[in-house]
Amino acid sequence: MIGSQQEIFSVLRQSNPWWGGGQPADLPSWHRAAFPELLLWVDRPPAPRSVLLTGARQVGKTTLLLQVVRRLLADGCDPQNIIYVSLDHPLLKLSGLDRVLAVWEESRPSPEGPQFLFIDEIQNAPDWSVWLKHQTDFRKHRRITVTGSAIPLSRGEESGVGRLHTIKLPTLSFGEFLRLRNDTIPELPDVRSLADAFEWDNTTRIRIGEEALGLTPLFHEYLLRGGFPQAATVESLTIAQRLLREDIVDRVLKRDMTATFGIRRVVELETLFLYLCQNDGGIINVTTLSQRIGISSSTVHNYISHLESAHLVYQLPQLSRGKTALRNRPKIYLADPAIPGSVLLKERTLLQDPTSLGHAVEAAFFKHVFTHYYRLNVRFHYWQRSRTQYEVDLVASLPSLTVPFEVKYSEAPIGCKQLRGLRALIDESGDINRGYMIAKGPCFEVRDPSGALMVQSVNPEQPLILCLPAALACYWLSMIELNQQRQYAKASPP
Numbered sequence: 001m002i003g004s005q006q007e008i009f010s011v012l013r014q015s016n017p018w019w020g021g022g023q024p025a026d027l028p029s030w031h032r033a034a035f036p037e038l039l040l041w042v043d044r045p046p047a048p049r050s051v052l053l054t055g056a057r058q059v060g061k062t063t064l065l066l067q068v069v070r071r072l073l074a075d076g077c078d079p080q081n082i083i084y085v086s087l088d089h090p091l092l093k094l095s096g097l098d099r100v101l102a103v104w105e106e107s108r109p110s111p112e113g114p115q116f117l118f119i120d121e122i123q124n125a126p127d128w129s130v131w132l133k134h135q136t137d138f139r140k141h142r143r144i145t146v147t148g149s150a151i152p153l154s155r156g157e158e159s160g161v162g163r164l165h166t167i168k169l170p171t172l173s174f175g176e177f178l179r180l181r182n183d184t185i186p187e188l189p190d191v192r193s194l195a196d197a198f199e200w201d202n203t204t205r206i207r208i209g210e211e212a213l214g215l216t217p218l219f220h221e222y223l224l225r226g227g228f229p230q231a232a233t234v235e236s237l238t239i240a241q242r243l244l245r246e247d248i249v250d251r252v253l254k255r256d257m258t259a260t261f262g263i264r265r266v267v268e269l270e271t272l273f274l275y276l277c278q279n280d281g282g283i284i285n286v287t288t289l290s291q292r293i294g295i296s297s298s299t300v301h302n303y304i305s306h307l308e309s310a311h312l313v314y315q316l317p318q319l320s321r322g323k324t325a326l327r328n329r330p331k332i333y334l335a336d337p338a339i340p341g342s343v344l345l346k347e348r349t350l351l352q353d354p355t356s357l358g359h360a361v362e363a364a365f366f367k368h369v370f371t372h373y374y375r376l377n378v379r380f381h382y383w384q385r386s387r388t389q390y391e392v393d394l395v396a397s398l399p400s401l402t403v404p405f406e407v408k409y410s411e412a413p414i415g416c417k418q419l420r421g422l423r424a425l426i427d428e429s430g431d432i433n434r435g436y437m438i439a440k441g442p443c444f445e446v447r448d449p450s451g452a453l454m455v456q457s458v459n460p461e462q463p464l465i466l467c468l469p470a471a472l473a474c475y476w477l478s479m480i481e482l483n484q485q486r487q488y489a490k491a492s493p494p
Contacts, residue, residue, distance in 0.1 A: 002094040008103045011091055018079040019108075024066040030179055032064055033482040034169050041165050042068050042116065042145055043075070050136045050144040052122075054151060055169035056311035056335055057256070058228045058247050061147040062086070064169065065118045068145070078111040085117070087124035097125050115142045122146035123260055136163040150252070150260040150310040170311075170371050171227025171336040174364070174471070175478030178218060180232055186214040190483075191476050195434060197466055198446060202455045209444030212472040216441055219471035220351055223360045226338025227367075241342040248339065249273075252310055261306045268295050272303050276313060276332055277340040280359040281366075281393070283318075283331050283382070304332065311335055314370060319381035319395050331382040337364040354410060361409040361470050365438050366394055368477040369405065373398075383425050390424040402429065407438040407470065414443055414467050416451035423449035426463050433463045441469035 013019060034053075041051045055061050069082055083104050087093045092100050097119070122128045128146075135144055178185055188211060191197065197205060225232050228247070231240040253270055257263045271293050276284075284304075290297040307313045316331040334340055337360040341350045350356050370380065373396050383392040383404070394405040404425055408418050414437060416423075422435045426449050435449075446454045447465050454464065 003091045005103050005106070007091065008095055008100055009107050011089060012083070012085070012100070012104060015084050015086060015089075016082070018069070018073055018082060021079075023073065024070050027063060027067055027070060028180070031067060032060060032169065032176060033173065033478070033485045034167055035064060035067060036485045037167055038064060038145070039068050039071060041167070042143055043072065045143065045165075047165070048136070048140065049163055049165045050132055050146065052151075052164050052166045053145065053147045053169055054166060054311065055147075055149060056171065056228075057149045057252055058230060059169055059171050059311075060229050061149070061169055062120055063229075065120065065145065065147065069116075069118065072116060077116070078113060080108045080111050081113055082116045083118065084120070086120040088121050093124050097128075097131060117142055117144045119144065119146045121149060123148045123151050133163055150256045168371075168374060170367055172229060172232060173227065173368060173371065173478030173481065174219060174222050174474040175482065177222045177225075177227060177232055178475075180229060183218055185218075185475075186211050188212060188472070188475070190479065193480065194436065194466065194468070194473065194476060197444070197468065198434065198464060202445065205444045205446070206442075209442040209469060209472070212444070212469055212475075213441050215471035215475055216469070219474065222474075223337045223357070223364060224341060224348065224350060226336040226342070228336065228338070231338065231342070237347055241338070241345060241347060244338060244342040245345065248312065249343065252312065257306060257310060261309075263303075263306065268293075268299070269303055269306075271295070272300065273307065273312075274343065276307075277334065277343045279332075280334050280340045281331065281362045282359075283329055283384070285329055304330070312339070314366065314380075316380050316382050316394070319383040319397070333363045333366050335367065337361070337367070358407070358409045361438070362393060362407040364474055365405070365407055365470055368474045368481075369394060369396060372477050372481055383421075385424055385428070388424075390421045392421045392425050395425070402432050404432060404435045405438060406436070409438070409440050409470055411440065414439055414445070414447065414451070419447065419449060419451050419465060422465055433461055435463070435465045436473075437465050437467040438470045438473050439467050441471060444468050444472070 017023065017025065038051065038053065053061050053064065065084065069084065072082060073079060085092055085100055125131065132144065132146065135142055172180065188208065224237060225240050226244065228244055231244045234240040234243065249270065253273060254266055257269060258266060263269055272295065275289065275293060286297050286300050290300045304313065304315060308315050312335050314333045314335060318329055341360065350360065376398060379397045381395045381397065383395050392404045393407050396403045404422055406422050412418065419437065422437065426432045426435060445467050447467060448454060449463050449465060
């Protein structure tokens with residue numbers, strides 16, 4: 001048997017200082033946007049479900065768990081009813097969850113009230129989904145929250161239907177990045193939606209566009225450092241990018257992926273990941289790619305799926321109205337704009353490379369849109385008209401609404417050429433009357449699909465395109481997400 005009861009309890013005491021009257025240490029005073037939703041499902045769950053908090057390594061999942069613990073303690077919860085278990089610890093991992101929890105039960109008094117279990121990196125437990133299902137069904141006094149950074153996409157969802165509430169924690173949004181670093185932010189109005197700007201007059205949009213110019217250098221720093229908290233706050237950019245590279249390449253690709261998915265040919269996985277870093281936001285022809293790097297098409301598909309499960313990439317199919325999307329031509333974004341530059345150690349040269357900078361902006365914007373929409377049963381695609389150059393980077397399809405987004409981060413003024421992809425999609429669909437062009441500041445204006453500038457109010461049914469700065473769009477989306485999370489928690493019944 002691995003580890004004695006005393007050894008297991010000694011490890012648990014170190015990670016549960018509140019058992020001895022202490023508090024979780026070194027926690028920030030501010031919270032991620034996901035905090036209200038997580039606290040709600042732990043403290044007063046709307047349904048009898050366990051919680052799965054998913055996200056890449058080093059995005060702050062553990063910090064979020066411990067902030068919830070801090071809140072529970074502040075609200076008077078008995079410290080003996082709260083346990084935090086990290087299955088990254090080899091002794092706890094090898095001892096098994098049931099034995100670890102039995103040690104906890106035997107070494108504590110029996111206070112009344114619910115038990116709060118916080119289990120980090122649940123994918124390290126054998127048959128974790130079966131264990132969690134059993135706990136949720138038969139241990140009603142336990143409120144269980146688990147995290148996972150590399151969980152097969154179907155496993156937890158299939159076994160957790162009706163028993164599991166999933167919260168996705170992406171890397172830091174632009175707004176969270178600014179708060180973490182305590183950067184000075186220009187005074188900007190709040191919006192409920194990006195669509196609010198369609199209703200403003202042109203003078204207001206011009207003024208706000210000029211005020212938002214102060215966001216641009218901060219946004220560029222965000223693109224270089226990304227949304228991993230440690231890399232965001234390290235003073236040296238060189239060290240920040242090296243830390244991020246080591247976390248992803250050495251820890252996730254070489255260790256987590258091997259342990260979780262049984263990948264043995266790590267060099268093949270690294271080769272594919274490097275290719276994706278060099279083609280961030282690109283449309284991938286799987287057949288061509290497999291021939292180029294010498295890996296079978298089925299293996300490429302499997303590796304991309306595993307990278308998606310590890311929260312390192314997002315995969316978008318092609319939007320084909322009335323036809324099946326082409327599985328062999330997905331569009332793939334890295335999960336954070338700083339990943340390619342860090343893996344390739346580009347440092348600040350990224351800002352002098354218009355192509356790489358444009359890819360980073362597109363990946364950053366997609367991440368913000370995905371975070372904003374994913375709870376709403378939204379399907380994401382890209383659109384491309386065959387045998388033409390017409391393309392739209394991102395299309396969000398809701399049950400009653402389709403919203404297209406195009407990203408053009410260049411010095412060129414917005415005109416007919418830049419809008420041709422959006423115009424072609426609008427003409428083809430017949431049911432899209434609002435689109436977005438994400439550009440470089442200070443461009444903030446409304447145009448019709450032909451490129452004509454609109455300076456006064458128009459028929460609400462007329463197709464229009466809002467052109468706005470990428471830095472402002474990402475900032476607003478992050479603030480909208482934060483406000484919506486707060487309202488979500490307030491609106492839920494106790």
